[in-house]
Amino acid sequence: MQPFSGLALLLRALQGQRSWQPQWRKAQPRPAYDALIVGGGGHGLGAAYYLAREHGMHHVAVLEKGWIGGGNTGRNTTIIRSNYLFPESAALYDHALKFWQDLAQALNYNVMFSPRGVMMLAHTVHDAQVFKRHVHANRAAGVDNEWLTPQQAKAFCPPLNIGDIRYPVLGAALQRRGGTARHDAVAWGYARAADALGVDIIENCEVTGVLRAADGRVEGVRTTRGEIRAPRVGVAAAGHTSVIMQMAGVKVPLESYPLQALVSEPVKPVFPCVVMSNTIHAYISQSDKGELVIGAGTDAYTSYTQRGGLHITSHALEAICELFPMFRRLRMLRSWGGIVDVTPDRSPIIAKTPVPGLYVNCGWGTGGFKATPGSAHVFAWTIARDEPHPLNAPFTLERFRDGALIDEAAAAAVAH
Amino acid sequence: MLLIDCPYCGERPEPEFAYGGQAHVARPARPAEASDEAWADYLYFRRNTRGLHAERWRHIRGCGRFFNALRDTRTDHFLGTYKIGAPPPPLADT
Amino acid sequence: MNAPLRLTAGGRIDRTRRLEFSFDGRTYRGYAGDTLASALLAGGVHLMGRSFKYHRPRGPIAAGVEEPNALVTVRRDAGRCTPNLRATQVELYEGLRASSQNRWPSLRFDLGALNDLLAPFIPAGFYYKTFMWPRRAWAALYEPRIRAAAGLGHAPRAADPDRYATRFAHCDVLVVGAGPAGLAAAGAAAELGARVILCDEQSEAGGSLLAASPAGAERPGGFAADAWIEEQLRGLRVRPNVRLLTRTTAFGYFPHNAVALNERLTDHLADPPADLPRERQWQVRAREVVLACGAIERPLVFPGNDRPGIILADAARTWLHRYAVLPGTRAVLVTGCDAAYQTALDLARAGVDVACIADTRPEPQAAARALAEDIPVLNAARVRHTEGRLRVTAIALEGRSAGQAVRMLQPCDLVLMSGGYTPSLHLHSQARGNLRWSGALQCFLPAESRERVRSAGACRGVLTLDAALRDGREAGAAAARAALARDGVRPGPPPAAAPPAEEPAGAAVDAASPHGRGRAFVDWQNDVTSKDLALAVREGFRSIEHVKRYTTTGMATDQGKTSNLNALGIVARVLGSSPPEVGLTTFRMPYNPVSFGAFAGTARGELFDPVRVTPMHPWAEAQGAVFEDVGLWKRARYFPRAGEDLHAAVARECRAVRAGCGLFDASTLGKIEVVGRDAVNFLNRLYVNSFDSLEPGRCRYGVLLRDDGFIYDDGVIARLAADRFHVTTTTGGAPRVLALMEDYLQTEWPELKVWLTSTTEQWAVLAVQGPRAREVLQGLSDIPLGGEALPHMSVASGFIGGVPLRLFRVSFTGELGYELNVPADFGLSLWERLWERGRAYGMCAYGTESMHVLRAEKGYVIVGQDTDGTVTPDDAGLGWAIGKKKPDFLGRRSLSRAALRAPERRQLVGLLTLEPQRVLEEGAQVMAQDGASSPARPLGFVTSSYFSAVLGRSIALGLVSGGRARTGQTLYVPAPGGTLPVQVASPVFYDPSGARLHG
DSSP states (O other): OOOOOOHHHHHHHTTTTTTTTSSOOOOOSSBOEEEEOEEESSSHHHHHHHHHHHOOOOOEEEEOOOSSSSSGGSSSSEEOOOOOHHHHHHHHHHHHHHHHHHHHHHHSOOOOOBBEEEEEEEEEEEHHHHHHHHHHHHTTTOOEEEEEEOOOOOOOHHHHHOSSSSSSOOEEEEETTTTEOOOHHHHHHHHHHHHHHHHHEEOOOOOEEEEETTTTOOOEETTTTTTOOEEEEEEEOOOGGGHHHTTTOOOOOOOOEEEEEEEOOSSSSSSOEEETTTTTEEEEEETTSSOEEEEEEEOOOOSSSOOOHHHHHHHHHHHHHHGGGGTSSEEEEEEEEEEEEEEEESOOOOEEEESTEEEEOOOTTOOOOOGGHHHHHHHHHHHHHHHTTTTTTTSSHHHHHOOOOOOHHHHHHOOO | EEEEETTTTHHHHEEGOEEEESSOOOSSGGGSSOHHHHHHHHHHHHOSSSSSEEEEEEOTTTOEEEEEEEETTTTEEEEEEEETTSSOOSSOOO | OOOOBOOOOOOOEEEEEEEEEEETTTTEEEEETTTTHHHHHHOOOOEEEOOOOOOOOOOOOOOTTTSSOOOEEESSSSSSEEEETTTTTOOOOTTEEEEOOOOOOOOOSBBBGGHTTTGGGSOOTGTTTTTTTTTTTIIIIIIIHHHHHSSSSSSOSSOOOOEEEEEEEEEEEEOOOOOOHHHHHHHHHHHHHHOEEEESSSSSSSGGGGGOOOTTOOOOGOOHHHHHHHHHHHHHHOOOTTTEESSSEEEEEEETEEEEEEOOOOOTOOOOOSSSSSSEEEEEEEEEEOOOOOOOOOOBOOBBTTTTTTTEEHHHHHHTTTOBBSSOSEEEEEEEETTHHHHHHHHHTTTTTEEEEESSSOOOOOOHHHTTTOOOEEEEEEEEEEOOSSSEEEEEEEEEEEEEEEEEEOSSSSEEEOEEEOOOOHHHHHHOOOOEETTTTEEEEEEEOOSSSSEEEGGGGGOSHHHHHHHHHHHHHHHHHHHHSHHHHHSSSOOOOOOOOOOOOOOOOOOOOOOSSOEEEETTTTTEEEEHHHHHTTTOOOOOHHHHHOOOOTTSTTTOOOOTTHHHHHHHHHHHHHHHHHHOOOOHHHHSSSHHHHTTTTTTTTGGGGGBOOOOHHHHHTTEEEEEETEEEEEEEEEOTTTOHHHHHHHHHHHHHHSSEEEEETTTTTEEEETTTTTHHHHHHBBSSTTTTTTTTEEEEEEOOOSSSSSSEEEEEEEEEEEEEEEEEEEHHHHHHHHHHHHHHIIOTTTTTOEEEEEEEEEEEEEEESSHHHHHHHHTTTSSOOOOTSSSSEEEEETTTTTTEEEEEEESSSSEEEOOOEEEHHHHHHHHHHHHGGGGGGGEEEEEHHHHHHHHTTTOOTTTHHHHHHHHOOTTTTTTSSSSSOOTTTHHHTTSSSGGGOOOOOEEEEEEESHHHTTOOOOOOEETTTTSSSSSSOOOOEEEEEEEEETEEEEEEEEEEEEGGGGGGGGEEEOOSSEEEEEEEOOSSSSSSSSGGGO
């Protein structure tokens, strides 16, 4: 791996930056590996990296049907936070947040993690109760989260309109360690680091079937580039997980919905943090390039089209224009859609499956990016040891049978 | 914004409707006798089809009726809608 | 200032209307009909902007929507200040104030241009490779500087006062683009009687014909271009079935032929009328769509191709013919195709010294035309470099002339580029239409789509005028016939059109000499060079999407309109592949940037979301009530008297209720009338309770679960008659409870004879609560109030003051209580009457906050506060409500799942602080030990917490693991001022025997 540094850029400038080599090899599939990861997003690439780095498994391939990072990894609003309500969730997301803090150094790839603070707005008395509960629960779990008055919220984010709106801001929960990162860099950084440890990253390779032995064990996968054998297969295919798991005869409680996001034209720095409003459905931050990055809610229906309705985008911009009325004249530059895989309790599944040797990491819904390094890390553990890491032990498939849900959505949403 | 053909009212824009999830998920007739697995299947496990999907919609800002639809989740194009209890339409006109 | 480069005649400007405007504080003159760019060019100004990364001086290269460089901020006042507008699209008005962006201290001298010197060290993606040490320096040091350097214009600091509107429209045929093909299509469709909407992004219809050469090459149907446009518009305007929208951009194509248009109504006006919205967003549902979006000329990639004065040939043609402006005085044309020759000849005729034409082709046929006018032509030409800082001064060329190899440095102040045309596929592609590669035109063309859409004219590669007109007419007529033949918008089989005949007109990407020096730009705004693209490929970014993301090519505010195809050509070449194999990046909405305000439309302030108020709202408002938002409702939270805060008001209200009586507006509670032969059966299947034994005239507290076993809603269910129930729900829960009922009724149990009606807004509900409630109501209605006549949890119908009354004897306070339901229109008058009468009994109006305290004193749960979607009836202490003999109800089966029976589940208990004056925070966690080392797993949390004025101490409810068995135990609640010990107690703090209910 050619090391990345300012000095390297300086030295290679002498050769017109012509001596850089591919950041990851264009690997050809080999007939067999020790483990396969299906899905070349951040979670899959990261899992391959940790398999190689922490579990000594170097004969690993990542199979990606398109180009790496082209799914939800490259289609989200890059928000990172860990102030989830339930201790199980907060522990998992905080595991990730700790990785984020030195991921650039670990991967030698600037993923631009920027802990600029994530502020979640409360617009009703009920919101305030829910967020205060989050604050207290997070403190007990050792996760930072603090309650701000409307004035403190405005001081933290000066463009915020706290008063003259339909749903005034009654306060906010702020996680200062939260922030954003550069989404593409996460995929590329993991790919480059995994490649350097011997992992094959195979793009344009779509899985079309799952090979099973007579005893039911996984033996590998069929792909558009031939059969590839491996005793362990980890699936991290986000919105397409249902499709892959069906090939293995495993049912997963997922539904795939369109999720849209958009950016404005770039403007000079005007927005210092991340602001989320669940009540009126909008998320906003400003990228380093200057674009306001805005997330909308999911569409109502399941779909694999990677696009949604105009009314959903419009609704998000209604909220943004209410909260930040000086942004009305800014213009939407680009919009896009992802396919998010949603579980009934809005918590992920990182687990073994009924098929020996088959593992699944899915159900991240609208919030998977923030978990990338932590999720990849415990998924690799689960694959390598054939048992869950303590942090993902609660995130099983069986919880839906037993009713041991980790219901972040229900705990926040019910109004009275 | 989809255009949805309510079998009672005709074509209307999507905001008049509420999505009702996968169609033809019957509640077990005798829940007490259902195994935990069967009950979880009913509660939580949906096909999440990539392709032709039978689903429910309700014309909530119109006639208020539930009905079923066949939609291709790869394109979001409808192949038809039909009343609750009726069989799906033939797929000739795709 | 003069406009030395303005021709004395010609163009579509209105020479009778001179306008004064300013750019960067300097005053210029132009005419009505000018754009900011054309007026500045007439003044000899090419330098209009600085690029994003290297801050290189830039002028406009294009005359329209595709312009990447000339971005300006136009400011009317603090709130009406719009950054990042293209000078080529800003229409001039008297007094317009524009300024350049992304430069400091000035456009001519910009310190940011230091970045240009650093260019060798900061190639594409450099930021992924550095700024990582020390760890904290990224967020503390590097990132703030990068952010400050990035961005283009400044966002306004003041709220935008302008209005935006939304309209929905239906039509048979929507024609996008009013150029020659679009006008022809609209005309043909309109003649057949179709309802047509024709939209165009420019200020007037005509498209490419607005810049037609008067020399005569472009004579549609034998007419002069101006006359032909006028004739077409006259034909369309007289038809009532045609709507023509100019300054209207079709920016988004959504499933089922929904197309979004953005109409700009006031930005071109010096004094916009106050009643006009700034923009209007159209959502058009079209049976058929004809795309006549035209084509955009491609620049050529060669070293130094970005200096001001190096422009697209088409732009020169537009400035010359449409605006009567000479973009320079001495010109060189660099081209790879025939189309630009006419422009060079026109410029020469207008007085520009066209020094030479450099054609990249070895033997261009068109050269003869130039040579005939004494313009030298260089064959197989390549560019070695260009010169000039704020304006091009010379171009170094090599090539062949008369069989000889030639190298020359040609002085000039204008270089025209023409690399062929790129059909505008944006909308076709957004409609998920397929694309096919045209080898002859070296571009993608539209192929089949799932939507009812067809393309016509230049946007499908039909580039000659006569053919485009024919193509437009055919497409318009076919679309009209298809639309009129069908009923509804429902898609039939997608339309098919024969592929157009392709006339090779030549196209090129690269005009760079292998001996060239300097950077060759592909994406002007984002400063992406051909070397950057090669670097990305070298580093393993082989997918075009990867190249785009790594280099940012095509991600600028022009969205790659001039750069995408050139980038693709270069990447394909470096990969040793071909453009169709590499493929194009996805087109996504919007085609051109659209104001946020236009999406938000009228949804602002009060109109952001509907406001629901009760009939008694005006009274509460007049009393100075403080309201809270609950769902869409405004509910009175408390009624402060002078000097009272929330706590003082609530303490007073609560004492008054317990001592005398209180009046409460409960109208927002959801109400559903459940009627029919099977109504009892239906409710039995839904609620945990059994209703078989409920007699008419009696009420029961009902608990509703989802089928997953968790509490969904609760309320009082009154049986009015054998087949009629009055069901109440929580305020926020009303719509979803009704939806759930309809769902089961329509889809699971359609055999049940039950009808559901929402009556929430039909009844005003006045709660009279307190020991003196009966005295207040005595004699007011025809319903006897005696203890036996109307016991607790009963209901009676009658009249009050001649108005129908449903009188409930229910209580959510633990006191003797009544709820009077009267038709909503009579709510306010009854309220005022009760208020008058109640004075004698110490009546006090109370709000939701006191209601919460009063019910908490009694341990009554609020669904959504003491439960949260993870709580079972047993958890909430409501197990008693379950009909034990019922074989089934919603959620029953789920309750027997392992996790829902676990002994460590959290149960609702009372929590009493050992220091009675300390009030716990709601949401605070309950721990087993004091000072437990963090992080520790909490036993539970506080769901409700208040100071009870009546009890003289704080009270709280909480969900605590195994809570009921812990009664009497001391637990610990961390709080900001230190951990508070609490004692687990019964959740009923007041009147545990319930004696007061029966008053």
